[in-house]
Amino acid sequence: MTGIRTGFIGIGSQGAPMAYRMLARFPLTVWARRPDAAAEFAQKGAAVAGSVEELGAACDHVGLCVVNDTDVLDICGRLVPAMKPGSLLALHSTVLPQTADAVEGLCSRRGIAMVDAPVSGGAPGAEAGTMTVMCGGSRAAFEQARPVFESFAALIVLLGPAGAGQKAKIVNNALMAANMGLAQAALQAGEALGVDREALAALVKASSGRSFGFEVYARIAQPRAFEHGAKMLLKDTDLLAAILPGSPDTAMLEHAAKSFLLRATGAAN
Structure with missing residues (x-):
């Protein structure tokens, strides 16, 4: 020591x-x-x-x-x-x-x-x-x-x-949450088209659509299984809206993120 x-x-x-x-x-x-x-x-x-x-x-x-x-x-x-x-x-x-x-x-x-x-x-x-x-x-x-x-x-x-560290972390976590929201939409689209979910997830993780957020989403059985993590990401996404209100970039990240986070936390019907 x-x-x-x-x-x-x-x-x-x-x-x-x-x-x-x-x-x-x-x-x-x-x-x-x-x-x-x-x-x-x-x-x-x-x-x-x-x-x-x-x-x-x-x-x-x-x-x-x-x-x-x-x-x-x-x-x-x-x-x-x-x-x-x-x-x-x-x-x-x-x-x-x-x-x-x-x-x-x-x-x-x-x-x-x-x-x-x-x-x-x-x-x-x-x-x-x-x-x-x-x-x-x-x-x-x-x-x-x-x-x-x-x-x-x-x-x-x-x-x-x-304060700069907080700003970077908030942006990073909002992007992570948005990637999880996009992963949800992508895998749901694949299932609607009759593509096997596990096979599509394995494919994307080795292809150009991959992201850390996709990898996390792909390994959970359903959104509520990520409830604890989603609550933290929802807090951080709301922090971005608080420090950069009215921005189209904020709106884009928030929309993609909350499509998943609200389901994961049970806040969406």
């Missing part, structure tokens, strides 16, 4: 494997609302903080991976005042760019570096250390965060100032 003292808040389905990869290289402290969520980390050598504030005071680098803007702002309001000047906060949640801007402002007033750093690759990518990290922030903050990001990611990209 190296000397960077890391921390992680948000040890859920995606955050937990990221934190485990960090623990393999760095001293790690975790905090969770449910003590049982942190128990396995404690068994593997991580420290467990009794509060958000305790974690912030103990760490040089803190990763935050909670679900929504409200949770991010609530936790950062407690976390950042406890962190030491010169330490760094990495915001791995997917939220509105203005939320990332607000967190960056809170950090800068206290001499804390901040990178908004949403990720792509999901739990399998985190476990394999092959995630993509989409970063917004200063070059200095990006370089400070890089050694920790390298514990769970293969591609780490600086896209611009704070």
Whole structure:
């Protein structure tokens, strides 16, 4: 292990494997609302903080991976005042760019570096250390965060100032969802034409129509089997509509995405 003292808040389905990869290289402290969520980390050598504030005071680098803007702002309001000047906060949640801007402002007033750093690759990518990290922030903050990001990611990209990472992640996820919507339409068209679904899926995955979204859609039995993932993609598609309203590009992505996502979440009849 190296000397960077890391921390992680948000040890859920995606955050937990990221934190485990960090623990393999760095001293790690975790905090969770449910003590049982942190128990396995404690068994593997991580420290467990009794509060958000305790974690912030103990760490040089803190990763935050909670679900929504409200949770991010609530936790950062407690976390950042406890962190030491010169330490760094990495915001791995997917939220509105203005939320990332607000967190960056809170950090800068206290001499804390901040990178908004949403990720792509999901739990399998985190476990394999092959995630993509989409970063917004200063070059200095990006370089400070890089050694920790390298514990769970293969591609780490600086896209611009704070908020740029969120914008890239929102566009990426809207495209992913749109590709799944188009995959649904393509396979339904094939079935209507009497083409075997499994054979057509195998063909497309080896041909010019392939995409990651198609591959995901092709391996689920029916849309509701993807309900959990669809809820997250629906949130991110709505974020795109919020930050780029009235755009024909947004409308195109949203229409294709929601043709699948609303079925997958049970919101469509």
